[in-house]
Amino acid sequence: MHWADFTAQRLQKERGNNQILCSGITPSGEIHLGNLREILTAEMIHRACLDLELNSRYIFIVDSMDPLRRIYPFLSDEYQKYIGCPLAYIPAPDKDGQPDSSLGSYSDYFLSPFLDALQQIGVQPEIIMNHQSYENGEFAKKIDGAIKHMTEIREIIETISGRELSDNWFPYNPIGSDGSMDGVIVTGYEYPYVSWTDRHDISGRSDIRKSEGKLPWRIDWAARWGFHGITCEPAGKDHGSAGGSFDTGIPICRLLGSEPPGKMVYEWIQLKGMGPMSSSSGNTIGPIEALGLVPPEIIRYLIAGSKVNKHIDFDTGGALFTMADEYERLVANPPSGDAEKLSKRQLIARDTKLGALRMSQIIHGTDPADSVAGVSFRHLSMLAQIKSDDEGIWNSLRQSSHIDGMPNQNLINRLARMRNWIEGPHFPTDAQIIIQSAITEEARDNLSTEQNSFLSEFQKRIIDYEWNESSINECIRESAAAVEIGMRQAYMALYWTILGKYFGPRIAALMSEIDKDEVMAIFSN
């Protein structure tokens, strides 16, 4: 069974027919591909719940109330004054990292491209801006409870996380006179006001029913589990390790009167050979960038086809072909078989694969067969390289009867992505089609006597042929027949000559795209 279905069944047993799946992110910088795993993990479980006919909602909480913690590499020193201020209330950076209030809030600025990416991969969450939950007083009860149970919460955090909290620690961080939560010391509490003195020695009070302060992370998380009624929130393994925020969140959530979700921890996505993604190290690939290269259903398949607790190596090079091939093979030939005839293992394998395929669809519940657009990823990569205009590609596809009439939107999108990939730095060199200007040494060494005589024969004959695909092919066939050489050998000889390797795309189509004199020049050289 697929992990999403398995989790959905477990949730039904544990929490009944109403489920609220949740994921959350902090928009402190460019949101990277790794964040997609959190979102897709939750969203796929949500879909599996819907498939079980449970009442399921999927909410996406943006940690817009989190403070700016430090000056990131892409920010100018101007941001010094905003450290400790909620991301929702400070201006977005411009190209030079200068704060520019005309660009909107910091949190919206980094969030909106990410929401576009979610749209593309078919994720439609209910979006909740956490600062609004503070503004409209949803947190008030939990804050009041946290302050009243201050001693117990302190003990939970100190014993479970092993961290020692300072004497003036307080389970609520008020915002001081300059908008920052740093250096603000709480001096008293009387509902609904927390009074404080900030680092400029200015005193004031915060109304816990408004966004005049926030709960520290570990309590904030536990509190919102409660008032949103969250039944499942997969967390990154940083939160999942012993003494992490999940372990403290569970008892704190109960202390505040609510049932916490069960612990569920997912592994991270790494860039192949480069370690975990991290905005600060610059070792990151954005979902926007990834979605510029890879069809969205294949991104989904990357997550759906991996177990939650396995780390994923994301590779923007040749492995994309392998991944796309696997997906297309699965779509073309989905595992089937009679449940009675299959062993338990084969049955599980079948259902897991079918589940992954189901979860990979952009639109929930649609037929996977519609997602492949009729053309394989590999074939499209070849066409995109030898044909510079899109119309030429559609013509070619019509001729090879891959498509009928006009290309659908899915295919148009795929081609656009393919062109991005090919033109960008990630495209693998061994997939590149490079037309040689002369026969290479390596090619010479690999060509047999028969192949050489085929090539001379072809060179002689082609002069009298038209320069188009079918005519070139005819010439290849006749030349091969004349020197009594197998077609495979004949094609290989042409690949060596024109591309400098022993394999390649349809050679006649490729040749017809190039000028005849240019091709003949390769032979002569």
Added chain:
RNA sequence: GGGCCUGUAGCUUAGUCAGGUAGAGCGCCGGGCUUUUAACCCGGUGGCCAGGGGUUCGAAUCCCCUCGGGCCCGCCA
């Protein structure tokens, strides 16, 4: 130091939670086909399931130990 995950064929892995004769894809080898979609079709090769011990009629699966790999433990998914 505390903890999590992980080790199955040359490679990527399924199967581990619910113990019941090791599955798949890629690669490789052989054959077929041929206007080659780096394709397709057929057949084959290949695993003391990291190692050791225990529980069991029976262990890749559960328990214990050892070793190797990845990662988390201020913020980060």
